[in-house]
Amino acid sequence: MTPIKNFEDLRERFKSLPLRPRVVVVNPSDQDTCTVVERCLNEKLASFFLVGLPECETFSGHMVQEYPGEVQVYTEPTLEDAAARGVQIVHDGLADVLFKGNINTDKLLKAVLNKEYGLLPAGNVLSHITAVSQPDYPKLLFFSDAAVIPQPTLEQFDAMVRYDVDICRKLGIEHPRVALIHFSEKVNEKFENTMSYVAIKENAAAGAYGEVDVDGPMDAKTACDLHSAQVKGINSSVTGQADILIFANLQAGNTFYKTISLFGHARMAGLITGTSRPVVVPSRADSAESKFHSLALACVTA
Amino acid sequence: MTPIKNFEDLRERFKSLPLRPRVVVVNPSDQDTCTVVERCLNEKLASFFLVGLPECETFSGHMVQEYPGEVQVYTEPTLEDAAARGVQIVHDGLADVLFKGNINTDKLLKAVLNKEYGLLPAGNVLSHITAVSQPDYPKLLFFSDAAVIPQPTLEQFDAMVRYDVDICRKLGIEHPRVALIHFSEKVNEKFENTMSYVAIKENAAAGAYGEVDVDGPMDAKTACDLHSAQVKGINSSVTGQADILIFANLQAGNTFYKTISLFGHARMAGLITGTSRPVVVPSRADSAESKFHSLALACVTA
Numbered sequence: 001m002t003p004i005k006n007f008e009d010l011r012e013r014f015k016s017l018p019l020r021p022r023v024v025v026v027n028p029s030d031q032d033t034c035t036v037v038e039r040c041l042n043e044k045l046a047s048f049f050l051v052g053l054p055e056c057e058t059f060s061g062h063m064v065q066e067y068p069g070e071v072q073v074y075t076e077p078t079l080e081d082a083a084a085r086g087v088q089i090v091h092d093g094l095a096d097v098l099f100k101g102n103i104n105t106d107k108l109l110k111a112v113l114n115k116e117y118g119l120l121p122a123g124n125v126l127s128h129i130t131a132v133s134q135p136d137y138p139k140l141l142f143f144s145d146a147a148v149i150p151q152p153t154l155e156q157f158d159a160m161v162r163y164d165v166d167i168c169r170k171l172g173i174e175h176p177r178v179a180l181i182h183f184s185e186k187v188n189e190k191f192e193n194t195m196s197y198v199a200i201k202e203n204a205a206a207g208a209y210g211e212v213d214v215d216g217p218m219d220a221k222t223a224c225d226l227h228s229a230q231v232k233g234i235n236s237s238v239t240g241q242a243d244i245l246i247f248a249n250l251q252a253g254n255t256f257y258k259t260i261s262l263f264g265h266a267r268m269a270g271l272i273t274g275t276s277r278p279v280v281v282p283s284r285a286d287s288a289e290s291k292f293h294s295l296a297l298a299c300v301t302a
Numbered sequence: 303m304t305p306i307k308n309f310e311d312l313r314e315r316f317k318s319l320p321l322r323p324r325v326v327v328v329n330p331s332d333q334d335t336c337t338v339v340e341r342c343l344n345e346k347l348a349s350f351f352l353v354g355l356p357e358c359e360t361f362s363g364h365m366v367q368e369y370p371g372e373v374q375v376y377t378e379p380t381l382e383d384a385a386a387r388g389v390q391i392v393h394d395g396l397a398d399v400l401f402k403g404n405i406n407t408d409k410l411l412k413a414v415l416n417k418e419y420g421l422l423p424a425g426n427v428l429s430h431i432t433a434v435s436q437p438d439y440p441k442l443l444f445f446s447d448a449a450v451i452p453q454p455t456l457e458q459f460d461a462m463v464r465y466d467v468d469i470c471r472k473l474g475i476e477h478p479r480v481a482l483i484h485f486s487e488k489v490n491e492k493f494e495n496t497m498s499y500v501a502i503k504e505n506a507a508a509g510a511y512g513e514v515d516v517d518g519p520m521d522a523k524t525a526c527d528l529h530s531a532q533v534k535g536i537n538s539s540v541t542g543q544a545d546i547l548i549f550a551n552l553q554a555g556n557t558f559y560k561t562i563s564l565f566g567h568a569r570m571a572g573l574i575t576g577t578s579r580p581v582v583v584p585s586r587a588d589s590a591e592s593k594f595h596s597l598a599l600a601c602v603t604a
Contacts, residue, residue, distance in 0.1 A: 134565055146485075150493070183448075183556035191452070193553075221560035221587075228564070231587045251495075251554035254485035258523035259558055262530070263436055264565030285523075285533045 001172035004300075005139045007267060007293050010131075010171075014045055014296040021045075021096045021299040026086040026108055027052035027079060028101040032288040034059040036099075036295060041067045046299060049095055051076065051086040052102075079103050083111035090277050091117045096302040099295055100281045112272070112279055119275040125149075125159035127273045129167055130257055131297055134266040137224065142168060142176075143245040146257040147270070147281070150250045154196040157246060158208075161200060163273035164244045165209050170301040178204075179223035179242040180216025181252065185234060187217060193248040200246075213237040220245060220256065269293035271301070278302050303474035306602075307441045309569060309595050312433075312473075316347055316598040323347075323398045323601040328388040328410055329354035329381060330403040334590040336361040338401075338597060343369045348601060351397055353378065353388040354404075381405050385413035392579050393419045398604040401597055402583045414574070414581055421577040427451075427461035429575045431469055432559055433599055436568040439526065444470060444478075445547040448559040449572070449583070452552045456498040459548060460510075463502060465575035466546045467511050472603040480506075481525035481544040482518025483554065487536060489519060495550040502548075515539040522547060522558060571595035573603070580604050 004010050023046045028034050040046040041063060050060045051074045063071045076082040083103060090098045098119065100108050112119045113126070120126055128147040131140050144160040145152070152160065161178055168176040180197040187194040197216045204214035215238035221228040226240030247253035260266045268290050272279035278298035282291040306312050325348045330336050342348040343365060352362045353376045365373045378384040385405060392400050400421065402410050414421045415428070422428055430449035433442050446462040447454070454462065463480055470478040482499040489496045499518045506516035517540035523530040528542030549555035562568045570592050574581035580600035584593040 136565060181553075181557070183552055219560050220557055221564045225564050228587055247557065248553040249551070250485055251483075251550040252557040255483070255522055255549065255554040255557045256561055258521050259561040260565050262523045262527050263438060263562050263568065266565065285530055 003139075003172035003174075007133045007269070010269075010293060010296050010300060013171075013300050015043065017299065020047055021302055022047050022049070022094065023097045023099055023295065023299070024049045024051060024086045024089050024095045025099045025101050027056060027082050027103045028060055029053065029056045029058070030102040031059075032286075032291055033099075033101040035288045036292045038063065039292060040295070041070055046295075047071070049074065049086070049089050051082050051089070053077075053079065053082065079107055080111075083108050084114070084117070087111040087114065087119060088117045091119060096277055097295070097298045098277065098279045099298070105281045105283075108281060109272075112275060119277055119279060121276055124274040125156050126275070127156065127160050127163060128270060129164050129273050130268055130270045131293075132260055132266045132268055134260060134264050136264075139243065140171075141224065141245065142243060143247060143253060143256060144273070145247065145250060146253040148250070148272070152193070152196070152249070154199050157193070157196045157200055158203060159274060160246055161209055161214070161244075164246070165212055167271070167273070167301050168243055169210075173243055175211045175213070176243040177238045177241055178209075178212055178214040178244045178246065179218055179238050180214065181220050181223065181245050181247045182217030183219055185218055185222070185232070191248075193217075215239065216246075267293065269297045271298055305441075305474035305476075309435045309571070312571075312595060312598050312602060315473075315602050317345065319601065322349055323604055324349050324351070324396065325399045325401050325597065325601070326351045326353060326388045326391050326397045327401045327403050329358060329384050329405045330362055331355065331358045331360070332404040333361075334588075334593055335401075335403040337590045338594045340365065341594060342597070343372055348597075349373070351376065351388070351391050353384050353391070355379075355381065355384065381409055382413075385410050386416070386419065389413040389416065389421060390419045392421060398579055399597070399600045400579065400581045401600070407583045407585075410583060411574075414577060421579055421581060423578055426576040427458050428577070429458065429462050429465060430572060431466050431575050432570055432572045433595075434562055434568045434570055436562060436566050438566075441545070442473075443526065443547065444545060445549060445555060445558060446575070447549065447552060448555040450552070450574070454495070454498070454551070456501050459495070459498045459502055460505060461576060462548055463506075463511055463516070463546075466548070467514055469573070469575070469603050470545055471512075475545055477513045477515070478545040479540045479543055480511075480514055480516040480546040480548065481520055481540050482516065483522050483525065483547050483549045484519030485521060487520055487524070487534070493550075495519075517541065518548075569595065571599045573600055
């Protein structure tokens, strides 16, 4: 499989999927979400279950007529009910992807985490991956976690690496390079994340993640810029060409997200990881384009 | 005083200082450091005490001849001795600024923290400020802490705000706007930094920092981009136009530094804060230009 290197490649893959993905959208009552749904319907990229409050009709009602057989609409009295119903549809195997519309992320994730009809297999870790397309970087850059885990434990770091590597492989990046991010290169027991990083590298060497290169601790610049790595005298198969960055904590992951999107003019797509099927939770501030690419990422890796 | 808005303004101010600053350089035995020293001598911006191992002579020996009266050279048998001697010269009031050459930062800071001849007044907090010049941002952006404090306490956050506001005022930014950075806008007792932020805002309202606007928690994008703030429905005198960002922890501060410099093509200058006189500790990977601007920032705010 040719590796997906940018969002154009991602869109092409989305268009050429052998089976059209079935997507549940919870409460599509905002313009951006409906723009994404209509674009997919128009380009025959996916079919939809639209599950929301009655007022969703304003946005989605006409789609049932315009795209016969491609759209099913369910209305529920409360957002909690809509979330539960949407999650259940995916849980039952009737749909492949869950997509957040105009509903609070916490409310949707509560349904996703439901033990009975939810989407998180026992023992799995809920985390988040972001795919970044930045003009200066020659390929997609993936990172975790900008959204879910405040201060990852070793077990959570291990899960983040497994999920992110798995997603890269589904995009044709067969041998991902993983950088474990810290503010310096020193392992220091005062910083527990660096101790976890040592264990993650041992796991990698023992084959826990398949064909990968894992290195760190190193800073984000060393991971993504060969010149910076050389100046520091650091040289590995990861430095300057990382596919995946694992951040020490949520504050750092979120700062990377905000900084590279604002000052680096990057385009972003994101996904919840650890769930049995892809879950997309765009934030209010995401553009319709970003929401579309998030859905594409979900469908292509489902 | 006209506010300094970019590095060109900073250089102009450096050139027009009424008294030529006296700078101690510890172990100027690398090319970049000596380039900075020679540039300052050549432009008559500062005079120097060069304190290092005997091999520094290779780089600095000729300066004594070329710039008579402007350069004094001291050689010491060890780097520890050079650090101690350099710090002592500043401590004794013979120089205004301490500048790190080819010596490990920890080794230099150990001398800076010495109780007897060091530069940290009792009760002060050692922290770090970075000044960023980024093509898309209409003024300098200052932030703390990319280098020193791993997980600030309330007392340390308070000190960081005071030091950064003080430096802004010395640069003519009379009424700085301070954003307290977090991954969301919610105050949550599970995240102690947000509890500290509440206290910092109370301090600000009580006049602890003079004429300032302090707001947060908010993310870095909300702080620096009016459009992002508007989409989120957040509107204050800080959003979209911050002068100072205070990060939740070192991982986030360091990530901001690395990301905005690599992907945002920003130029950076940095200073230790909390000391009685400015201390500059450039990193190996900094360019000579960045080292020069750090020295300029130190001299202008000394």
